[in-house]
Amino acid sequence: MQILVEPLRNYYLSKYPIESLFSFPITPYIQVCQFERGEFIFQEGSYPEYLYYLVEGKAKLYVTHENGKVSLINFLQAPTFMGEIELLNEERISKAIQTVTKVTCMAIPIQTCKEKLLTDATFLRHLCIFLSQKATTISAKYTENQVYPLINRLAAFILVSADQDFYKEKHTEACEYLGVSYRHLLHVFAKLGEEGTIKKHSGGFLIVDRSRLQHLAK
Amino acid sequence: MQILVEPLRNYYLSKYPIESLFSFPITPYIQVCQFERGEFIFQEGSYPEYLYYLVEGKAKLYVTHENGKVSLINFLQAPTFMGEIELLNEERISKAIQTVTKVTCMAIPIQTCKEKLLTDATFLRHLCIFLSQKATTISAKYTENQVYPLINRLAAFILVSADQDFYKEKHTEACEYLGVSYRHLLHVFAKLGEEGTIKKHSGGFLIVDRSRLQHLAK
DNA sequence: ACAATAATATGAGATATCTCATATTTTCCC
DNA sequence: GGGAAAATATGAGATATCTCATATTATTGT
Numbered sequence: 470m471q472i473l474v475e476p477l478r479n480y481y482l483s484k485y486p487i488e489s490l491f492s493f494p495i496t497p498y499i500q501v502c503q504f505e506r507g508e509f510i511f512q513e514g515s516y517p518e519y520l521y522y523l524v525e526g527k528a529k530l531y532v533t534h535e536n537g538k539v540s541l542i543n544f545l546q547a548p549t550f551m552g553e554i555e556l557l558n559e560e561r562i563s564k565a566i567q568t569v570t571k572v573t574c575m576a577i578p579i580q581t582c583k584e585k586l587l588t589d590a591t592f593l594r595h596l597c598i599f600l601s602q603k604a605t606t607i608s609a610k611y612t613e614n615q616v617y618p619l620i621n622r623l624a625a626f627i628l629v630s631a632d633q634d635f636y637k638e639k640h641t642e643a644c645e646y647l648g649v650s651y652r653h654l655l656h657v658f659a660k661l662g663e664e665g666t667i668k669k670h671s672g673g674f675l676i677v678d679r680s681r682l683q684h685l686a687k
Numbered sequence: 688m689q690i691l692v693e694p695l696r697n698y699y700l701s702k703y704p705i706e707s708l709f710s711f712p713i714t715p716y717i718q719v720c721q722f723e724r725g726e727f728i729f730q731e732g733s734y735p736e737y738l739y740y741l742v743e744g745k746a747k748l749y750v751t752h753e754n755g756k757v758s759l760i761n762f763l764q765a766p767t768f769m770g771e772i773e774l775l776n777e778e779r780i781s782k783a784i785q786t787v788t789k790v791t792c793m794a795i796p797i798q799t800c801k802e803k804l805l806t807d808a809t810f811l812r813h814l815c816i817f818l819s820q821k822a823t824t825i826s827a828k829y830t831e832n833q834v835y836p837l838i839n840r841l842a843a844f845i846l847v848s849a850d851q852d853f854y855k856e857k858h859t860e861a862c863e864y865l866g867v868s869y870r871h872l873l874h875v876f877a878k879l880g881e882e883g884t885i886k887k888h889s890g891g892f893l894i895v896d897r898s899r900l901q902h903l904a905k
Numbered sequence: 906a907c908a909a910t911a912a913t914a915t916g917a918g919a920t921a922t923c924t925c926a927t928a929t930t931t932t933c934c935c
Numbered sequence: 936g937g938g939a940a941a942a943t944a945t946g947a948g949a950t951a952t953c954t955c956a957t958a959t960t961a962t963t964g965t
Contacts, residue, residue: 532826532830534830534831536835538834540833542826542830553819554819554823557815557819558816558820588808589808590805590806590811593811593814594806597814600822601775603822604822607826607829609750611829611830612750612752612760612829615758615866616752616754618920618922619922639941639943640942641941650922651943652925652944653921655943655945656922659945836950836952837952857913858914859911859913867952868952868954869912869914873914873915877914
């Protein structure tokens with residue numbers, strides 16, 4: 470993790486203005502920092518010292534279960550808060566957040582700002598909206614996982630993540646996100662290939678029959 | 688749904704004081720109301736007019752998917768907010784909430800109070816805490832569903848819901864909560880019975896081997 | 906008290922998904 | 936450029952879970 474100094478700090482502060490999320494001048498408290506790809510923003514079980522606001526890049530939030538299996542809870546993309554649950558619930562310890570790409574974020578020191586933040590209606594309102602969307606997203610994702618087999622969810626996933634009829638997500642990420650084993654994901658990719666819905670191409674898949682995918686995705 | 692009048696209204700307002708959740712006097716705005724068992728508090732897809740604070744009873748929050756299947760997202764027990772997502776996100780429509788028992792709640796009219804609520808740091812702070820716990824609960828539940836087979840989750844469920852070594856939840860509710868089919872739940876109950884971990888008794892099950900359950904629940 | 910509805914029960918067969926083993930290819934680091 | 940690590944692939948076999956069909960037993964409303 471690297472803390473940016475002027476003039477870079479200021480460059481990011483003006484590129485992503487966040488003062489409007491607060492009713493007091495927040496900039497003096499903010500550190501702009503960057504994490505390399507693969508770096509941990511929070512270790513699992515740590516007590517976060519900063520509230521982060523992610524402005525560039527992508528990270529994943531996950532949890533390790535007692536049986537050793539890992540669940541990806543959600544991909545985090547800008548703009549998003551990280552560590553907010555720990556700001557609100559005194560003794561809560563964090564889940565793991567690891568970056569997927571290089572990540573830039575604004576860090577707000579919790580100790581110094583807690584009082585101000587927890588009495589700032591503007592900030593709290595933004596946080597409420599963020600939290601309610603997070604709850605909605607997570608519950609939507611998981612109830613779908615429960616109710617649709619992978620072929621339907623994968624069809625939907627291909628449609629939203631494809632760029633111009635070309636799907637090129639990593640299987641390792643896709644199976645984590647979709648909550649299935651790597652093996653099973655490949656089974657279903659093979660099935661979609663066999664029925665001619667998609668076709669493998671250098672480093673990805675071409676969408677051949679979009680309407681079939683749309684039908685599967687419902 | 689029935690709106691309570693004095694003196695009952697006042698009885699509930701003093702039994703469950705909620706003024707401390709707000710920084711302004713909320714009582715004048717509040718209607719105390721009761722729903723019968725099985726009644727809908729929100730129909731799926733409706734635009735809620737009230738923010739409810741549940742003080743007595745139990746309800747379930749669920750969603751119907753396009754394929755007709757229904758997912759129970761969570762059981763709601765006092766104290767809890769209902770309709771808060773709709774207060775925050777202008778045009779959001781609600782999921783279904785149906786009571787499981789008779790329910791008493793405080794109703795706050797959204798149109799009249801929205802402005803006041805959304806600028807009240809005290810209320811917003813409570814709402815943030817509530818929302819973050821909701822997000823945490825839901826994601827914990829669903830990641831567990833994904834990672835543990837039913838026998839483990841059922842063992843945990845029996846342990847938390849049993850009263851003095853006697854489990855007596857309805858199978859119909861348990862399978863909805865655990866996110867599996869009724870048939871499969873019975874398979875697993877049969878398995879626990881065969882191995883002598885639990886034993887069927889009039890209208891419920893007796894826990895015979897608690898340590899086995901604890902081990903399964905990990 | 907009776908009819909309607911909800912809850913419990915069980916069988917048979919299908920399918921979605923997982924585990925483990927192993928091989929090849931690609932990407933990344935120094 | 937070479938070795939390590941990550942990602943991709945594929946097979947074989949197991950198991951968790953679902954669907955549908957059909958009975959029986961409780962509960963509830965009137």
